[in-house]
Every structure is written in C-alpha cells, then in structure tokens.
Amino acid sequence: MLSGILFALAAGLMWGLVFVGPLMLPEYPAALHTFGRYLAFGVIALPLAWFDRAELRRLTRADWLAALRLAAIGNVLYYLFLASAIQRAGGALPTMIIGTLPVVIAVSANVLHQQRDGRLPWRQLTPALGLILLGIACVNHVEWQALVQNPQADKQRYIVGALLALGAVACWTWYPLKNADWLRSHPDRNPRVWATAQGLATLPLSLLGYGVFWLWQAQSGSAFPMPLGPQPLAFVGLMLAIGLFASWLGTLCWNAASQRLPTALAGQLIVFETLAALAYAFALRGHWPEPLTLAGMALLVVGVIAGVRVKPVRG
Secondary structure, X not given: OHHHHHHHHHHHHHHOHHHHHHHHOOOOXXXXXXXXXXXXXXXXXXXXXXXXXXXXXXXXXXXXXXXXXXXXXXXXXXXXXXXXXXXXXXXXXXXXXXXXXXXXXHHHHXXXXXXXXXXXXXXXXXXXXXXXXXXXXXXXXXXXXXXXXXXXXXXXXXXXXXXXXXHHHXXXXXXXXXXXXXXXXXXXXOHHHHHHHHHHHHHHHHHHHHHHHHHHHHHHOOOOOOOOOOXXXXXXXXXXXXXXXXXXXXXXXXXXXXHHOOHHHHHHOOHHHHHHHHHHHHHHHOOOOOHHHHHHHHXXXXXXXXXXXXXXXXX
C-alpha cells in the first residue's frame, strides 16, 4: 500500500510538469509547446516499439487508425488547448478545471455507459460536484480580483483561457472513454503495447504539426525564430524533460501504483497531479496562494475524493 501511494505521488509530481511548461517559456506559442512535447514523446516511444515489435505487428489498419484518433485528440489537441489556456489565464484556474477530470469522466460514463458499467446515483454525486464547483469558484474569484486590480490585465484573454481549459477537459473526457472501449473490445491485447502504439501515432502528427506551424510562421512574416525559438537549449531540454518524465515515466509510475492499490483509492490519488501543478505554478509566481485559493484547492480535493468514492449500481 505504501509503495503504491509513493508511486502515485511520483506520477503526480511528474504529471504536474505539463502545467508549468508553458509558463516557464511564455514567449513560445502553445503550438510549439504541444508539438515539441509530443515529438519528444514519439522519439522516446521508438525504442519501446522495438521491444514490442512482435505485438505491434498484430495491430490491424483499423487499430492504427483508432490509435491515431486517440493520439490526435487525447494528446495533441488536449495539450494544445491546455497550453493555450495556461498562457492566457495563468496556471491556477486551468489546473483547477483540469482537476475535475476524475469526476467529469465518471459523470460522462454514467450517462453513456450505464448498461455496461453500472449507474452512479446522482443523489450521491451531487454533493461532490457542488464542492468541486465551489472550489473552482473560490480560485476564480481570487484570480479575477487580481485582474481587476491590474489596469494592464487583459480580462478577455483570461476568459478565453478558461474556455480553452474547458476544451481540454472535453478532449480528455472523450479520450479515456474511447480508449477503454478499445481495450474492452480487444481483451487479448497488451495495454502497454497499445500505449506504445499511441506514442508512435503521435510522432507523425507532431512532425506534421511542427512543419505546418513553421510554414505558417514563415508565410505570416513572424519574427519568431524557427525552428527552436529564442532559447533553443532551454526549449529542447524542457520538451525532452516533459516527454520523458511526464509522458513516459509518469505513466510508468502510475501503472505501478495501479497494480498495488485498489482502483477506488488510485482514482482519488490523481489529485496529486493537480496539487503538484498548483504548487509549481505558485512557486514560479514566487508567493504563497491566497487563503481563499487554498480553500478552493481543499474543496476541489475533497470533492474529487468524494466523487470517485461513489460506487456504481447495477440494474
């Protein structure tokens, strides 16, 4: 149990990195953060693919198309939304919105897969959802007040950032549901090999996206220095770090935690990612969160834990 919790904590600490990458290099467009991250992840997946080459050969054309769809929406489009949201609204609010995913996914599954997975009683889910919304409202109030007090702040940019974070939630609500559908319909396939296949599918997508963005920058006459921007060593290092630690090692630690912990407990420990991301964001700001922000974080954690503890009912 203890080793499982430590593995989950390690995964959360590494996954939190993806929320601060756009803040560490704010002059880089969100598209470069996205394509750079998944280009690094795709390169890391290549040696893994060599070890799983026999299993990968079993995948059909339909399987590879499914992996491509999952990679496009669950990886590239999700992080494009998230990085754009963070650069516009800061780290706190988008992180809190993304932190609702465990319960949002449960609610979506409750609507779409009642017959297969059982039904979550809405009466038990409602208090958890109320706590989550109240927590987000607390953090949003603090961030909005800071904007109001800053005459140079762009309020419209903040609102767009919040909407983009909702787009990221939509992408990553769709992804685990569709991914679970594929895994359940292919019980003879190794989940690790399927993850590697998605990494391989991400590589051509990120290469294409990087090339198109480079071409668009050249055609628009942008002064941004392509292909690696004004801080090439920092950019390459950050992309490799996020690709290695967040995309690969973080998932490896999470899988190790999932093997050691009950599913209900593992679901609750996803909040480590949210807490780590918020801690990193406020560390970059150089000050402690406001008391109301801390209260909002606590409400979110309690709400997510309460939500994932609700058991499905058959029939």
